[in-house]
Amino acid sequence: MSLYLFLLILSIFFPFVLSFDKKVQFYKTWGSLFPSIFIIGAVYIAVDIYFVKMGIWGFNPVYHSQIIIKGLPIEEWLFFLVIPYSSIFIHYVFISYYPKIILTDTFVKILTSILIVLILVIIVLNFDKAYTLFNFTMLLIALLLATLDKSKILNSYFISFIIILVPFFIVNGILTGTLMNKEVVWYNNSEIIGFRLLTVPIEDIGYAFSLILLNLLLINRFQRINIHRKRNNSSLQVN
Numbered sequence: 001m002s003l004y005l006f007l008l009i010l011s012i013f014f015p016f017v018l019s020f021d022k023k024v025q026f027y028k029t030w031g032s033l034f035p036s037i038f039i040i041g042a043v044y045i046a047v048d049i050y051f052v053k054m055g056i057w058g059f060n061p062v063y064h065s066q067i068i069i070k071g072l073p074i075e076e077w078l079f080f081l082v083i084p085y086s087s088i089f090i091h092y093v094f095i096s097y098y099p100k101i102i103l104t105d106t107f108v109k110i111l112t113s114i115l116i117v118l119i120l121v122i123i124v125l126n127f128d129k130a131y132t133l134f135n136f137t138m139l140l141i142a143l144l145l146a147t148l149d150k151s152k153i154l155n156s157y158f159i160s161f162i163i164i165l166v167p168f169f170i171v172n173g174i175l176t177g178t179l180m181n182k183e184v185v186w187y188n189n190s191e192i193i194g195f196r197l198l199t200v201p202i203e204d205i206g207y208a209f210s211l212i213l214l215n216l217l218l219i220n221r222f223q224r225i226n227i228h229r230k231r232n233n234s235s236l237q238v239n
Contacts, residue, residue, distance in 0.1 A: 002073075005065060005196065008082045010171075019089065029219065033085070033215075037215060045080055046119040049071055052072060055187060058186055060185075061185075080211075084215050087164045088212060088219070090164050091160040091216065095160070123140070126193060129191050130191045131187065139204070161208075165208075171206075
């Protein structure tokens with residue numbers, strides 16, 4: 001078994017088993033969760049394929065299987081199923097067990113506004129760096145969409161993401177070379193800012209934030225559509 005695959009199995013094992021927890025009942029989100037994961041994942045995978053083709057990043061064959069699809073090891077394809085699933089599970093556990101721990105609307109507006117301004121500055125200053133440009137553009141889009149969403153996801157997500165960062169740094173740290181002789185995933189240094197936390201490029205935090213947030217927004221939209229359909233069906237049955 002490859003190291004990359006082992007990390008993915010380790011990442012998904014407990015979230016999947018605990019999806020049937022009586023209080024969280026995460027399995028009930030699957031109808032909205034998996035369509036969202038596939039739709040959002042398709043965008044990131046398409047960019048992923050392009051980045052590998054252009055040498056913006058790549059994978060060390062020592063640490064992944066020999067099954068390659070469109071230039072990506074099979075583990076990279078599974079990444080966009082496993083990591084969103086596990087991260088969204090953590091978010092749902094948090095809001096299920098600590099529903100009263102949320103940020104105020106005022107604080108969220110101020111924080112979001114500061115982040116948007118900061119992101120715009122970073123984009124302007126690093127417009128020539130493909131990986132930086134993509135990540136912060138997606139982060140900007142995700143934040144703007146979240147501010148328009150009436151479900152106030154950011155009020156809890158800003159907190160749950162801090163929790164998500166713990167396993168994120170463990171897994172992504174190993175992938176990028178922490179405690180390793182060589183990294184599983186390498187980056188073209190000319191396409192990133194160059195600032196790293198441990199071995200994790202700062203861009204990857206924005207990558208994770210937008211990937212998960214966009215999924216949460218789409219899941220919420222699917223859930224609202226399903227509720228609307230059920231109400232319409234109930235109305236038709238009554239009439």
